[in-house]
Amino acid sequence: MLSRIASCDSHGQDSSYFLGWEAYENNPYDQLHNPSGIIQMGLAENQLSFDLLESWLASNQEAVELKRNGESLFRELALFQDYHGFPDAKKELVKLMARIRGNKVKFDLNKLVLTAGSTAANETLMFCLADPGDAFLLPTPYYPGFDRDLKWRPGIEIVPIHCSSSNGFRITISALENAYQQAQTLNLKVKGVLITNPSNPLGTAMTHQELNHLINFSKSKRIHIVSDEIYSGTVFDSPSSSFISIMEAVMDRNIGESDDLWSRIHIVYSLSKDFSMPGFRVGMIYSNNERVVSAATKMSSFGLVSSQTQYLLSRMLSDKKFTCNYMKENRKRLRKRKEMLVSGLKVAGIRCLKSNAGLFCWVDMRHLLVSNTFEAEKELWKKIIFEVGLNISPGSSCHCNEPGWFRICFANITEETLQVALQRIKVFAQSCNPQMLLLQRRSIIGKWISKLSSSSSYDQEPGR
Amino acid sequence: MGLLSGKATCNTHGQDSSYFLGWQEYEKNPYDEVQNPTGIIQMGLAENQLSFDLLESWLDRNPDAAGFKRDGQSIFRELALFQDYHGLPAFKKALVEFMSEIRGNKVTFDTSKIVLTAGATSANETLMFCLAEPGEAFLLPTPYYPGFDRDLKWRTGVEIVPIQCTSLNGFQITEMALEEAYQLAQKRHLKVKGVLVTNPSNPLGTTMSRNELNLLVNFITEKNIHLISDEIYSGTVFSSPGFVSIMEILKDRNCENTEVWNRVHIVYSLSKDLGLPGFRVGAIYSNDDTVVAAATKMSSFGLVSSQTQYLLSALLSDKKFAQNYISENKKRLKQRHRKLVSGLEKAGISCLKSNAGLFCWVDMRHLLSSNTFEAEMELWKKIVYDVKLNISPGSSCHCTEPGWFRVCFANMSEDTLKLSMQRLKAFVDSITTTLHNQSNHQSIKNSRRRSFTKWVFRLSFDDPMTGER
Numbered sequence: 001m002l003s004r005i006a007s008c009d010s011h012g013q014d015s016s017y018f019l020g021w022e023a024y025e026n027n028p029y030d031q032l033h034n035p036s037g038i039i040q041m042g043l044a045e046n047q048l049s050f051d052l053l054e055s056w057l058a059s060n061q062e063a064v065e066l067k068r069n070g071e072s073l074f075r076e077l078a079l080f081q082d083y084h085g086f087p088d089a090k091k092e093l094v095k096l097m098a099r100i101r102g103n104k105v106k107f108d109l110n111k112l113v114l115t116a117g118s119t120a121a122n123e124t125l126m127f128c129l130a131d132p133g134d135a136f137l138l139p140t141p142y143y144p145g146f147d148r149d150l151k152w153r154p155g156i157e158i159v160p161i162h163c164s165s166s167n168g169f170r171i172t173i174s175a176l177e178n179a180y181q182q183a184q185t186l187n188l189k190v191k192g193v194l195i196t197n198p199s200n201p202l203g204t205a206m207t208h209q210e211l212n213h214l215i216n217f218s219k220s221k222r223i224h225i226v227s228d229e230i231y232s233g234t235v236f237d238s239p240s241s242s243f244i245s246i247m248e249a250v251m252d253r254n255i256g257e258s259d260d261l262w263s264r265i266h267i268v269y270s271l272s273k274d275f276s277m278p279g280f281r282v283g284m285i286y287s288n289n290e291r292v293v294s295a296a297t298k299m300s301s302f303g304l305v306s307s308q309t310q311y312l313l314s315r316m317l318s319d320k321k322f323t324c325n326y327m328k329e330n331r332k333r334l335r336k337r338k339e340m341l342v343s344g345l346k347v348a349g350i351r352c353l354k355s356n357a358g359l360f361c362w363v364d365m366r367h368l369l370v371s372n373t374f375e376a377e378k379e380l381w382k383k384i385i386f387e388v389g390l391n392i393s394p395g396s397s398c399h400c401n402e403p404g405w406f407r408i409c410f411a412n413i414t415e416e417t418l419q420v421a422l423q424r425i426k427v428f429a430q431s432c433n434p435q436m437l438l439l440q441r442r443s444i445i446g447k448w449i450s451k452l453s454s455s456s457s458y459d460q461e462p463g464r
Numbered sequence: 465m466g467l468l469s470g471k472a473t474c475n476t477h478g479q480d481s482s483y484f485l486g487w488q489e490y491e492k493n494p495y496d497e498v499q500n501p502t503g504i505i506q507m508g509l510a511e512n513q514l515s516f517d518l519l520e521s522w523l524d525r526n527p528d529a530a531g532f533k534r535d536g537q538s539i540f541r542e543l544a545l546f547q548d549y550h551g552l553p554a555f556k557k558a559l560v561e562f563m564s565e566i567r568g569n570k571v572t573f574d575t576s577k578i579v580l581t582a583g584a585t586s587a588n589e590t591l592m593f594c595l596a597e598p599g600e601a602f603l604l605p606t607p608y609y610p611g612f613d614r615d616l617k618w619r620t621g622v623e624i625v626p627i628q629c630t631s632l633n634g635f636q637i638t639e640m641a642l643e644e645a646y647q648l649a650q651k652r653h654l655k656v657k658g659v660l661v662t663n664p665s666n667p668l669g670t671t672m673s674r675n676e677l678n679l680l681v682n683f684i685t686e687k688n689i690h691l692i693s694d695e696i697y698s699g700t701v702f703s704s705p706g707f708v709s710i711m712e713i714l715k716d717r718n719c720e721n722t723e724v725w726n727r728v729h730i731v732y733s734l735s736k737d738l739g740l741p742g743f744r745v746g747a748i749y750s751n752d753d754t755v756v757a758a759a760t761k762m763s764s765f766g767l768v769s770s771q772t773q774y775l776l777s778a779l780l781s782d783k784k785f786a787q788n789y790i791s792e793n794k795k796r797l798k799q800r801h802r803k804l805v806s807g808l809e810k811a812g813i814s815c816l817k818s819n820a821g822l823f824c825w826v827d828m829r830h831l832l833s834s835n836t837f838e839a840e841m842e843l844w845k846k847i848v849y850d851v852k853l854n855i856s857p858g859s860s861c862h863c864t865e866p867g868w869f870r871v872c873f874a875n876m877s878e879d880t881l882k883l884s885m886q887r888l889k890a891f892v893d894s895i896t897t898t899l900h901n902q903s904n905h906q907s908i909k910n911s912r913r914r915s916f917t918k919w920v921f922r923l924s925f926d927d928p929m930t931g932e933r
Contacts, residue, residue, distance in 0.1 A: 307742030
């Protein structure tokens with residue numbers, strides 16, 4: 001009676017991933033009311049700089065009152081549903097995007113398409129660039145939501161570009177080639193590569209070398225590059241030094257409009273991470289390709305940004321002083337918080353991948369596994385949720401091909417809560433002595449697997 | 465280029481390009497009482513601009529709602545982080561109660577069965593993704609909203625097969641028309657998954673009768689298919705016979721918890737009733753748990769801004785305001801509708817008797833030089849360029865009879881409406897004279913055909929904006 005896509009069970013969402021969510025919802029940590037509850041460290045939210053946003057709002061009431069110089073814009077905004085987007089909002093957004101890139105690249109507002117979040121942006125790009133059954137290559141580990149966003153309704157396949165810890169999970173030429181070959185073997189037509197830069201879950205900005213490999217590869221295969229730069233504003237160091245946008249990399253190679261590749265470069269952005277507004281649904285596609293811009297603009301009808309919200313952000317972002325200060329202060333706080341997590345983990349004998357961006361660390365717990373298997377990773381993860389009381393994301397849910405890596409978020413909790421979490425980890429790590437590990441090897445995981453297959457009545461938006 | 469998808473490269477996106485010519489002309493030369501009194505008057509836009517003052521005064525009295533505050537406390541953080549696709553509970557509650565109020569509280573809705581989407585555009589597409597495979601079909605009564613060609617077909621790959629309705633019975637759906645549509649689908653080797661109706665109808669402006677609704681229930685029961693009832697105009701019913709929701713019919717027939725109950729889905733939006741298309745507030749209501757679950761996940765691709773959800777939850781929870789708004793809005797729509805109808809009458813033009821919507825379905829068949837769609841396009845072109853009124857030709861709504869036009873009345877001031885009727889009357893007076901005086905009918909036909917061809921070639925342009933209902 002229903003379509004195949006409505007009836008299929010997983011929507012690409014890993015059901016075990018939600019076990020942690022459910023456990024958290026059933027027993028959430030609260031400093032006062034539930035100090036032994038589970039601490040949420042699986043949610044890539046930025047809660048560090050709300051005070052800055054709130055104080056701006058307090059001094060700029062017109063932005064929420066939908067007024068301009070005392071005149072009400074309510075009527076105009078209530079009626080504004082033009083899929084070309086609110087001009088002032090687009091004007092400010094392209095300026096913001098340029099600023100984030102140290103003004104090394106300039107963006108044209110006519111190439112920007114607003115969408116209800118980057119979730120909508122990524123799906124829309126798939127609808128524009130690929131036909132059902134075509135494939136996109138994605139470096140692993142990647143954001144679990146892509147399995148739904150890219151594959152579900154557009155019918156695209158994802159073929160992984162396997163990255164490994166041996167070189168810090170950097171993209172290599174051979175990894176790209178292997179992925180392409182694998183797609184051929186599976187009889188899949190590769191339409192492009194999708195990267196998240198800075199990476200989720202790694203928290204690293206791509207290097208010049210990686211970007212060049214990517215450019216060479218895409219040139220030779222004549223495919224698209226979609227660069228999801230949603231975390232571009234979270235690069236801890238000053239923007240000019242560590243983050244290289246695909247736009248900049250392409251410019252550095254003197255690839256201009258006359259080059260084929262130019263019109264196959266597309267960027268996705270959003271205010272959900274940098275400006276902590278995932279609830280407001282502000283995403284965008286930036287493309288050098290006119291036909292993509294045109295098609296994506298029409299498709300944005302299916303997920304436009306509320307004009308009420310477009311107005312608010314056009315006002316906020318036009319306050320250059322505020323925006324620059326916000327970005328700078330936000331980055332500072334993120335860096336400090338990351339360092340707190342990293343050093344706290346170090347004390348517990350746990351290392352992380354060296355990172356310079358994002359709202360999370362990519363944590364190496366391989367030494368805590370009873371065996372170098374994904375079953376062992378699940379066991380460890382279960383322990384961390386139920387015994388240590390931390391909801392963190394297992395690498396397998398991000399399609400990492402090495403067991404033992406976990407993504408741990410640091411920007412969605414208070415400093416005090418982070419200290420509590422670190423203390424718990426320390427205690428746990430100390431308890432993981434060799435003898436304990438030996439005992440654990442013999443444990444039966446079957447019981448636990450059957451626990452997983454019990455239908456979870458609560459399903460949750462995974463969030464990034 | 466060969467590197468884009470089929471969907472990105474197909475030309476029309478189902479959008480009738482002639483429909484946008486009027487838009488483009490309007491944008492080039494828009495009427496303004498002071499600045500451009502001879503410009504084109506926009507009558508192709510189904511917007512409700514009659515009751516903004518009520519909304520604005522509520523906002524002035526309740527600044528917390530837009531100011532991210534609850535009882536004086538800032539909830540900005542909470543809202544900025546709220547992206548749960550289950551929707552803001554307070555808003556869903558207020559919305560289902562509002563929907564109930566619109567239906568005279570004869571039906572109640574369950575918040576667990578409602579899915580919020582970024583507009584009805586998103587809701588309709590999402591339902592297609594949930595109910596049909598690419599290549600399958602939905603039956604739609606004609607005339608229908610042109611946007612459906614994009615919303616239901618484009619990315620979903622679903623086909624539309626028309627249920628032909630005619631002026632013989634006021635464009636009502638008949639059993640025969642339903643059967644014929646089904647047979648037509650069979651002939652085209654299309655599997656029919658359901659029927660989609662807009663009730664009240666766009667472009668007709670009429671509420672569906674109990675008889676039609678019962679026919680539909682019989683039909684979908686017999687064929688074992690779905691029914692989607694787009695009730696986006698349900699709050700604009702300004703006179704009798706009043707609005708009967710499909711849910712009411714099902715209740716009357718004791719269909720609760722039967723199989724057919726699970727195959728009926730409603731689409732709603734605040735774009736027409738409250739005049740807030742820019743805020744992107746739509747909803748799917750379904751009795752089928754699987755549809756609700758799938759549509760909820762799909763709503764990730766078009767969630768309603770939490771900022772907007774909060775504002776509207778406060779607005780709609782103010783029951784006194786909501787009730788007053790509904791009744792006052794209807795009063796104003798009724799008045800404005802009457803003005804359009806009498807203005808048309810003075811010009812010797814009649815319309816389909818209607819009791820809802822933001823437009824009239826106007827009969828200009830007597831002004832056609834021949835009973836053809838070419839003649840309709842000719843007339844339309846004249847009305848856009850010479851009379852300077854942008855109205856929607858029936859062919860863009862897939863009407864099977866030439867000569868019908870949709871004319872909107874709620875998106876302009878009363879004075880502007882008056883002016884548009886004066887212009888129309890002047891035009892009718894002049895062409896009536898011409899029609900009487902034409903001596904060489906054939907040569908006129910030929911020149912019309914030539915100019916039509918020239919005009920068709922002007923259609924290669926970028927459409928100005930999204931098609932409006």
